[in-house]
Amino acid sequence: MSTRPSRQALVLGSQAAELAWAVPQVVAHHLTRLALAGPLPSARDRKEFEGMVQEKQQAFSQAWQAMAVQTLRAQQQLGLSFLQQLGQPMRWRAGVAPPGLAQLQRAALGILGQGLAPVHRKAVANAKRLARTRLR
Numbered sequence: 001m002s003t004r005p006s007r008q009a010l011v012l013g014s015q016a017a018e019l020a021w022a023v024p025q026v027v028a029h030h031l032t033r034l035a036l037a038g039p040l041p042s043a044r045d046r047k048e049f050e051g052m053v054q055e056k057q058q059a060f061s062q063a064w065q066a067m068a069v070q071t072l073r074a075q076q077q078l079g080l081s082f083l084q085q086l087g088q089p090m091r092w093r094a095g096v097a098p099p100g101l102a103q104l105q106r107a108a109l110g111i112l113g114q115g116l117a118p119v120h121r122k123a124v125a126n127a128k129r130l131a132r133t134r135l136r
Contacts, residue, residue, distance in 0.1 A: 008109045015113075015120045022127035029130040036135055055122055062118035070114040074107035 005013075030052060037045040081103055 006106070006109070008106065008113060012109060012113050012116065015116055019116070019120050019123055022123045025127045026123060026130060029133075029135070033135055055126070059118045059122040063115040066114035066118065067111050070111045074111060078103060078107060 030048075033045060033048065034041075041049065078100075081100065085100070
C-alpha cells in the first residue's frame with residue numbers, strides 16, 4: 001500500500017478545507033442578519049431563515065442517502081472480493097499490507113466523500129451567495 005495519499009483522499013481533504021472556510025462565513029452572516037432583524041424580521045429575512053433550515057435538512061438527507069447507497073455498494077464489492085480470494089493462497093509479503101486493506105480504505109473514503117458532497121456543495125454555494133447579499 002502506498003504512503004502517498006490517493007486522489008480520492010486529496011479531493012476529500014480539499015472539500016473539507018473549503019467546508020471549514022465556508023461554514024463560519026455562512027454562520028456569521030446568518031447570525032448578523034438574525035441580530036439585525038430583531039423581534040420582527042422582514043419578509044426577506046423570514047424567507048432567508050426558513051430557507052436556511054430547509055437547505056440544511058435537504059443537504060443532510062441527501063448526504064445520509066448517498067452514504068447509505070455507497071455503503072451498500074462497498075459491502076457488495078468487499079464481499080465479492082472476499083469470496084474471490086477464498087480459494088487463493090495468501091500472496092502478500094511480510095511487512096506489506098494485504099490488498100484488502102487498500103480496498104477497505106477506498107471504500108471508507110468513498111462513503112465519506114458521498115456524504116460530504118451535498119453538504120459541501122450547499123455550504124460553498126451559500127457562502128458565495130451570501131457574500132454578494134447586503135445585510136440591510
